[in-house]
Structure formats: C-alpha cells, structure tokens
Amino acid sequence: MFFKQGRYSGFITPLSYIMDLLVVNLFTNFLPINFQNPILFHSYITIAWVVLSFKNEFYEVHRYSKVVVILRKLFTQFVFFFLILYAYIGFFKQPLMSRLALGKYFLLVFAGVSVLKFLSYTLLMKYRERVKGNIRNVVVIGKSKKANQLIDVFNERREYGYQFMRQFSTKDANFDLISCFRYIANNNIDEIYCSVSELKNEEIAAFIDFADNNLKTLKFLPDNKNIFSKKLKFEYYDYLPILSLRDIPLHNSLNAFLKRMFDIVFSLIVIFGILIWFGPILALLIRLESKGPVFFIQKRTGFDNNEFYCFKFRSMAMNKDADTLQAGKNDMRVTKIGKFIRKTSIDELPQFYNVLFGNMSVVGPRPHMLKHTDEYASRVDKYMLRHFVKPGITGLAQVRGYRGEIEQDSDIQNRIKFDIFYVENWSFFLDLKIIVQTVINAFKGEEKAY
Known part of the structure; x- marks a missing residue:
C-alpha cells in the first residue's frame, strides 16, 4: 500500500484520475474535431486537466462529503475546462477545428466524468455500508448534546464508514484519563472525537499529547473556547461541524500516489544507473578489508510504527553491538572503506x-x-x-545538520522538530530541495557523517 492501510482509500483517487484522463483523451476519437496535431492536443488537454484538478481540488472527496460538494466541484472543473478547451483554437492557431464538434466533445466528457464520479461515490458508500470495508474505529469523549448527535451520525450513516466503539464522559465518577487512553490503545481505535465544552484545558492538552505520541487522529466538536493558536481545519459530518487538529499532506491519496510514483522512478534510475555497476566494485572492496556480508541488514521502525529490514553497505567490522550502539566519532568498529562510504553517504545506496x-x-x-x-x-x-509518513533515505533534519550520533537531548529534539515540520508541510518541491541539498552535502562531506 502507498499509505495507511485500512484508513485511507489510497487507490481510489489515482484510479479516478486514470479513468477520467482516459475519458478526456479517448472521447476525442468519437467526433470529427479536426485537430491538426493529435499529440499536441492530447498533451494540452491532459496537462490542463491535471492542473485544474490540483487547483480546484477536484478529487478531494471525503467519506462524509455531500452530493452538493461533488456538484460544486464538477461545475468549477468544467467551467474552466471549457475555457481552456476553446483557448486551444486561438493559442495554437487551429482554423480548421470544428467548434461544434469541440462543443459536443465537451458535453460528452462532462457526462462521462460525471457518471464516473457519482458511480464511484455511490459504490464506495455501499461498500462501507454493506461490506463493512474501509472502516475507522472511533470513540467519543463527552456526553453533550453535540456528542450524542455525532454518535447518532456514526450509527445511522453507515455509509460514512465509522465504527462507533465507546463513549466516555468526564462527568462520570469513575472517569480516568489513563483508563481511557488504555482502552484506545488496546482496541485499535483510529480516531478520537472530543466535546471541547466538557474538557478542561489540561485534559485537552493530554489528549493532544496522547494522540500525537500514539498515531491517533484527534478531532473536536467545537465551542467558543480559545484552545488553539494554530489554524484548524473545519469538516462537516452531516450538519455537525468538526475541528481537525492536524492536516497531513501525505494523507491525501493523490499526494501520496505522486510521491510513490516519484520514489519508484527515482529508485529505478539509481539502481540501474549506479548500483548495478558500482555495487559489485564496492562489495569487493568491503570483502577484501574485512570478513562478513557485504550488506548490513537491520530492523528499523517505519511507517505507522511497523518494523522493516533496512539495507546498507556494511561499513563496520562484524560486532555484537551493531543493533544497539550507534557509530561515534573515531569509532574503532568502522573500517577504512567504511569511513569513506559513511562520509559520502554511499553506504545508504x-x-x-x-x-x-x-x-x-x-x-x-x-x-x-x-x-x-x-x-x-x-x-x-x-x-x-x-x-505518520514513510521513513526516507534523506530528510529535512539531515540536510539541516542533524544526522549521525545523538550526543545530547537537544540533538534528538531538534531532529524531531524538523521531522514534524516535514510531516505537516510536505510538498513535492520541498522533496526536490532536500534531494539537491543532500547531493551537495555528499560531495562536500558532512561533519557528523562518521
């Protein structure tokens, strides 16, 4: 999967994108539009569709979105698509193009995309309601009128895909935060909904800390308390307003899909462009200097706190502390070739x-x-x-100098600050900037790369 399994419908948006682009491009064959350069026209409408979709958030349809939201997105998307479509005639000087056929093509595409949009929306709703797939387990904190209304929404609107598990009330004599947190942790709860009016500020802070440290999504039923200093995201479940504390760009399925496609292309370029010939040379040098395997394979913590085996070129002599002790300055375990590949980050290839x-x-x-x-x-x-996101070969913290051995608490604290900034502010251009800076640092050599 590209992202969080069971919580985010990772394939739905990319599949919708592909289907719509097929409609946009294939329907040109049904009408005598008379464009002179087919490749130019198809490239033009494909790029236009992708750019408009990003700009209009055309594929941002959530499980709680209403039909009116889809209608508004369709209207906005196709108003601009109509203008861009006819702009092609003047921009590329196409006097022979049939305006009437182009209009029919536009109506055909509008009908095709609309049918696909509502069909996927309806099928997904039925899938959640009847098959009980793509479900999120939720708890509600509080017994206010709005909290009870929210529970009714969860129970009655099964097509939203929420499984209500339990309600906690801070007014109950036996309410205890620790017991509440233990239930959430032990019962695979995905999302926590808090009635702000029933929580003290310190309890709100405790829920925020718990959710952040246990990979839980935390949302609030709002009132007039001024509890946050950051911009919050409003969502509507039926007619109930819900506040979302943190909006993570890579939980958007399209962003995650694009990042995954870039990862596949980039990794294939490195594997077939560098590793396929450089790997055997380096393997020979490693084996000549010290006995042992060429690769160092170690369990690491990855996406959603899952364990995986991380690969590196072995840079140390074989030792029993490899899985518990980080390499330090002038570490005797590091081989001569190991010093070079660690300094240049070649060991990470x-x-x-x-x-x-x-x-x-x-x-x-x-x-x-x-x-x-x-x-x-x-x-x-x-x-x-x-x-909340996949680990990387390089990262924002690393290009800012926070890599290698953690010598004091400030090292890990600053590293985490940069990691959280990356998680909350990801963009494709930020990734490119980090990659460029990593390459520059690899040629320069880094002070803490030992």
Whole structure:
C-alpha cells in the first residue's frame, strides 16, 4: 500500500484520475474535431486537466462529503475546462477545428466524468455500508448534546464508514484519563472525537499529547473556547461541524500516489544507473578489508510504527553491538572503506531497494533502530508523529545538520522538530530541495557523517 492501510482509500483517487484522463483523451476519437496535431492536443488537454484538478481540488472527496460538494466541484472543473478547451483554437492557431464538434466533445466528457464520479461515490458508500470495508474505529469523549448527535451520525450513516466503539464522559465518577487512553490503545481505535465544552484545558492538552505520541487522529466538536493558536481545519459530518487538529499532506491519496510514483522512478534510475555497476566494485572492496556480508541488514521502525529490514553497505567490522550502539566519532568498529562510504553517504545506496519495495521513501524522516524508537517515544514529546509518513533515505533534519550520533537531548529534539515540520508541510518541491541539498552535502562531506 502507498499509505495507511485500512484508513485511507489510497487507490481510489489515482484510479479516478486514470479513468477520467482516459475519458478526456479517448472521447476525442468519437467526433470529427479536426485537430491538426493529435499529440499536441492530447498533451494540452491532459496537462490542463491535471492542473485544474490540483487547483480546484477536484478529487478531494471525503467519506462524509455531500452530493452538493461533488456538484460544486464538477461545475468549477468544467467551467474552466471549457475555457481552456476553446483557448486551444486561438493559442495554437487551429482554423480548421470544428467548434461544434469541440462543443459536443465537451458535453460528452462532462457526462462521462460525471457518471464516473457519482458511480464511484455511490459504490464506495455501499461498500462501507454493506461490506463493512474501509472502516475507522472511533470513540467519543463527552456526553453533550453535540456528542450524542455525532454518535447518532456514526450509527445511522453507515455509509460514512465509522465504527462507533465507546463513549466516555468526564462527568462520570469513575472517569480516568489513563483508563481511557488504555482502552484506545488496546482496541485499535483510529480516531478520537472530543466535546471541547466538557474538557478542561489540561485534559485537552493530554489528549493532544496522547494522540500525537500514539498515531491517533484527534478531532473536536467545537465551542467558543480559545484552545488553539494554530489554524484548524473545519469538516462537516452531516450538519455537525468538526475541528481537525492536524492536516497531513501525505494523507491525501493523490499526494501520496505522486510521491510513490516519484520514489519508484527515482529508485529505478539509481539502481540501474549506479548500483548495478558500482555495487559489485564496492562489495569487493568491503570483502577484501574485512570478513562478513557485504550488506548490513537491520530492523528499523517505519511507517505507522511497523518494523522493516533496512539495507546498507556494511561499513563496520562484524560486532555484537551493531543493533544497539550507534557509530561515534573515531569509532574503532568502522573500517577504512567504511569511513569513506559513511562520509559520502554511499553506504545508504542499498536503501533504494527499500524505496522500490515500498518500505521507505527517497525523502522522509530517517528510520531509527527499534531500541531507539522505544527509548525516544517515552522521552521526546511528539516523537511518534514522524511515523505518520514513510521513513526516507534523506530528510529535512539531515540536510539541516542533524544526522549521525545523538550526543545530547537537544540533538534528538531538534531532529524531531524538523521531522514534524516535514510531516505537516510536505510538498513535492520541498522533496526536490532536500534531494539537491543532500547531493551537495555528499560531495562536500558532512561533519557528523562518521
């Protein structure tokens, strides 16, 4: 899967994109439009459709979205598509193109895309309602009027795909935050909904910390309390307003799909352009200097706190502390060839296989050893937030100088700050910037790469 399994319908948006683009391009064959350059026309309408979709958020349809939202998106998308379509005639000087046939083509595409849009929307609703697939387990904190209304929405609107598990009330004599958190952790709860009016500020802060550190989605039924200093995202479940605390760009299925496609292409270029010939040379040098395997394979913590095997070229002599002790400055375990490949980050190149297999991404928070994940999860606030996305070969923290050995608490704290910033502010251009900076740092050599 490209992203969180069972919670995000990762294939739906990319599949919708492909189907719509097929409609946009194939329907040109049904009418005598008389465009002179087919390749130019198809490229033009494909790029126009993709750009408009991004701009209009055409594929941002959530499980709780209403039909009116889809109608509004269709209207906005096709108004601009109509203008761009007819602009092709003047922009590329196409006097022979049939305006009437182009109009019929537009209506045909509008009908085709609309049918696909509503068909996928309806089928997914029925899938959640009848098959009980794509379900999210939820709990509600509070027994206010709005909290009870929300529970009614969860129970009655089965097509939304929410499985209501339990309601907690802070007014109950036996209510206890620790017991509440234990239930959420032990029962595979995906989302927590809090009635703000029934929670004290310190309880709200406790829920925020718990959700951040345990990879749970936290949302609020709003009132007039001023509890946040950051911009929040409003959503509507039926007619109930819900506040979402954190909006993660890579939980958008289209963003995740694009990032995954980039990862596949980039990793294939590195594997067939560099590793296929450079790997055997480096393997020979490693084996000549010290006995042992060419690759160092270690369990790391990855996406959604799942474990995976991370690949590296072996840079140390064989030792029993490899899985527990990080390499330090002047570490006697590091071989001569190991010093070079660590300094230039060449030892990380086999991780492009991890990227190709889907365990990692080219850019993301660096994966930590299992021992360190357990240690830092309890010591560093918000540490677990970094596992909302796939780990990367390089990351924002690394290009800002926070890599290698963690010598003091400020090292890991600053690293996590950059990781969280990346998770909350991801963009394709940020990934490109990090990759360029990583290449520059590899040629320069880094102070803490030992």
